[in-house]
Amino acid sequence: MGPFVPEPISDQLNLVVALLLGVGFGFVLEQAGFSSSRRLAGLFYGYDFTVLRVFFTAALTAMSGVLLLGYFGWLDTDAIFVNPTWLVPTIVGGLIMGLGFVLGGYCPGTSVCAAAIGKVDAMFFVGGGLLGIFAFGEFYPLTKHFYDSTLLGPIKVFDSLGISQGLFAFLLIAVAVAAFTITSIIEKRVNPAAAPSLAFTRWKHVAAGAGVIVLGGILLVLPDRKAHLIERVSFPEYQATHAAVIMDVDELAFRIIDREPRMQIVDIRAPEAFATLALPGSRNVVVREFFGREFTPLFSQRHVKKVIVGDDEGKERAAYWLLQDLGYENLAVLRGGIGSFSTTILQPSSFIPTGTRWDPAVKQFRETARAGILGMIEQSKKSGEKVVKKEKKIQGGC
Amino acid sequence: MNTKYMNPYLAGFFLGLVLLATIFITGRGLGASGAIKSIVVAAVDAVSPAHAEQSTFYGPYVGAGKESPLKAWLVFEVAGVLIGAFISGLTADRLRIVTESGPRVNPRLRWVFALLGGALFGIGAQYARGCTSGAALSGMAVLSTAGFVAMMAIFGAGYAVAYFARKLWI
Numbered sequence: 050m051g052p053f054v055p056e057p058i059s060d061q062l063n064l065v066v067a068l069l070l071g072v073g074f075g076f077v078l079e080q081a082g083f084s085s086s087r088r089l090a091g092l093f094y095g096y097d098f099t100v101l102r103v104f105f106t107a108a109l110t111a112m113s114g115v116l117l118l119g120y121f122g123w124l125d126t127d128a129i130f131v132n133p134t135w136l137v138p139t140i141v142g143g144l145i146m147g148l149g150f151v152l153g154g155y156c157p158g159t160s161v162c163a164a165a166i167g168k169v170d171a172m173f174f175v176g177g178g179l180l181g182i183f184a185f186g187e188f189y190p191l192t193k194h195f196y197d198s199t200l201l202g203p204i205k206v207f208d209s210l211g212i213s214q215g216l217f218a219f220l221l222i223a224v225a226v227a228a229f230t231i232t233s234i235i236e237k238r239v240n241p242a243a244a245p246s247l248a249f250t251r252w253k254h255v256a257a258g259a260g261v262i263v264l265g266g267i268l269l270v271l272p273d274r275k276a277h278l279i280e281r282v283s284f285p286e287y288q289a290t291h292a293a294v295i296m297d298v299d300e301l302a303f304r305i306i307d308r309e310p311r312m313q314i315v316d317i318r319a320p321e322a323f324a325t326l327a328l329p330g331s332r333n334v335v336v337r338e339f340f341g342r343e344f345t346p347l348f349s350q351r352h353v354k355k356v357i358v359g360d361d362e363g364k365e366r367a368a369y370w371l372l373q374d375l376g377y378e379n380l381a382v383l384r385g386g387i388g389s390f391s392t393t394i395l396q397p398s399s400f401i402p403t404g405t406r407w408d409p410a411v412k413q414f415r416e417t418a419r420a421g422i423l424g425m426i427e428q429s430k431k432s433g434e435k436v437v438k439k440e441k442k443i444q445g446g447c
Numbered sequence: 448m449n450t451k452y453m454n455p456y457l458a459g460f461f462l463g464l465v466l467l468a469t470i471f472i473t474g475r476g477l478g479a480s481g482a483i484k485s486i487v488v489a490a491v492d493a494v495s496p497a498h499a500e501q502s503t504f505y506g507p508y509v510g511a512g513k514e515s516p517l518k519a520w521l522v523f524e525v526a527g528v529l530i531g532a533f534i535s536g537l538t539a540d541r542l543r544i545v546t547e548s549g550p551r552v553n554p555r556l557r558w559v560f561a562l563l564g565g566a567l568f569g570i571g572a573q574y575a576r577g578c579t580s581g582a583a584l585s586g587m588a589v590l591s592t593a594g595f596v597a598m599m600a601i602f603g604a605g606y607a608v609a610y611f612a613r614k615l616w617i
Contacts, residue, residue: 052474063473064523071527073465074477074580078528079535081458082450086547086561090616092602093609102455103462104584110463111588115470123471130475132576132586134593139582142575143600146568150579150605151612153564154547157572158479158528158580160565165529166536167544169554170561175483177565182480182487185570189504196574201592209592217590229456257456445475445585 050342051124054443075162084163086154086170093151095239098232105225113264116218120274122375125341130445131203138196153177219269226261275340282370293369296356296381298393299414305329306421311352317359317368318387326391328358329425336368339375348377355379361386394418451539466588475520476585480572482525488516521581549616560615575600 054063081103082088091097118124150156155163155174163171189196207217281287304312305328314331316323323333334344348355355372357380359365365382372380383390394415402408452458469477485508492499492509499505508516516522536542548557572578575597577586583601586594 051471054473058472063520064518066473067520067523068527068530070465070469070472070477071524071529072531072534073468073527074462074524075528075531075533076535077453077458077461077465077531079532079541080453080539081455081462082452084532084536084541085450087549087616088452090549093605094613094617096617099452099455103459104579106456106459107462107466108584108587110460111466111470111584112590114463114467115588115590118467118471128474129470129589131589131591132476132582132593134591134596135574135576136596138574139576139593139596140600142571142573143582143597144604145571146575146578146597147571147601147604147606148608149564149567149571150601151564151608152560152615153568154561154616155564155568156479156579157483157568158477158578161479161525161528162532163547165532166542169544169546170548170557173558173561174565174568177562177567178480178483178569179487179490179565180562181566181569182484182573183491184566185573186487186491186502186504189502193503204592205590206592206595207590214590443474445478445581 050122050345051118052128052443056342074158075165078159078162079166083159084166084168084171086163086168089156089159090151090154095235098236101232102229105228109222109225112218112221113268116214116268116271120271122274122340127337127341128443130443131205132445133203134201135197136199136201138198141195214273215269215271219265222261222265222268226258275337278371278374279336279367282367282374287370288363288366291366291370293366294381295384297384298390299411299418301356301383301390302394302415302418302422305425306418312354312356313347313350314356314358315347315368316387317357317364322360326387327426327429328387328390329422329429331358336371339368339371348372348375351378353379354381356381356383358383358387358390361388394422463588466585470585470588473520476581476588477524478521478577478581478585479525479528480569480578480581481521482519483569484573485516485519485522492516549614551614551617557615 054060058066078084082099083103088097089100092100115124115126115129119126146156153160153174155171157175157178160171160174160178164175185192205214207214210217212220301314305314314328316327316331316333317336318333319335320333323331327333332344332347334347338344339348355377357365357368357372359368362382362385365386369380369382385393400408400412400415402412453461466477469475488499488505488508491502491505496509499509533542546554546557548554552560568578572582575582576593577583577597579598579601583594583598586597588594
């Protein structure tokens, strides 16, 4: 499951990957003609819409790819970098850049491409960029307050518009197709000789158009797989028809004090509850995190029994089937949830005899277990045993 | 000069694939202006480390125990862009030392405006946390609000001032 940074691609190797991807980036940009300032400026004067076609197509291709890879679980969409929105600085910065685009005829990426093939004006553009950033750096203390203002976080555009992800993707594709058509018509008027043909007679044009419409349709109805899976296992009918391996409270207690190595307690409660009471050796993993990469190594170990502990058995079972759906094996739920474990083993409440001849042994065992487990919890608190640190978030941006 | 460029939709598709591969493999998008910033930081640090260290802008990137600012993902990526573009220009017979400008502008004046445009882009990219590649394109691929806002601001401003700058290009 992507992304592959920082495992298995180390920070060092990532630099080599950056270089290789950059080569691809530069090659395609130059092939598209983005190494020509006149061609780039053509967008604003209606004589060359290459920028629109390339930019829009690239954004949509990448966007569709991300959505589809995320849907199939090949890309951990919670782990990828989403650039945060500083609303006003982005608008102001964008306006300044737009002015720079029309005056300079390039943007930083294309200027590097053009400079690489010998365009002297591009070299001046890059030089200007160096000077501009230097000036910005020197005056930074004066504008820092503005620079940091209106941070809204890594928000998504469809949330800001109040529509679903799929609907937005579909609309964007529709807008792109409309823009391509309109600009082709404009280009025919302004620059008839060089404009590409509008004819839709060739089968490949029809195929491309149909393909785009199908893609838009797929993205429109693509359900949020995570929400869908979580919801499915929560239905009472599903729960009634699916069995789960159950572990009794006593068995868990025994395995804990026996320090059973082939067992891992997975605590699905909220972090606040986990902070208050955590069973020895347990890991806190909320249901949403089942889909990511962080805990895949933990869940994949087939010889280790993953015992799911939660507020109640219903939630435990839902988590159990979800993990099964995702392909993991050797799971169990704790009978009665953590509440049952607490009252039976941990709290010094009175022992309820079942009337069998095992009662004295069970009572004795539970007292031993209580002392042992409370001692283990106390010890891990004392040694300051911190919960395993979360993976560092991937940084991106420019 | 050979101006037989690739079909723009095809080029856009390939560019999208490169961007997708980048996101899939590294979890982040492409960029460009960040590399230029890294060069500025490294240069200032080389010329005057004291000034760099006590500056609020350069400070976080320099100082004892810190890696060189040039050892950054974007710097390596942009180095790749240079190589890739050069290879493309080589294979397409487009390698020429030349200044490109509109029909009514002489090269010297073009250089002035290129410099100015570059400076504006450099400044604008700081506030927007990226340029057309890093903020707009990569942002749009992950459907961030910032990406679309940046895209609209950049192209909106471009269209707004295009009329006044028309003598540069047409």
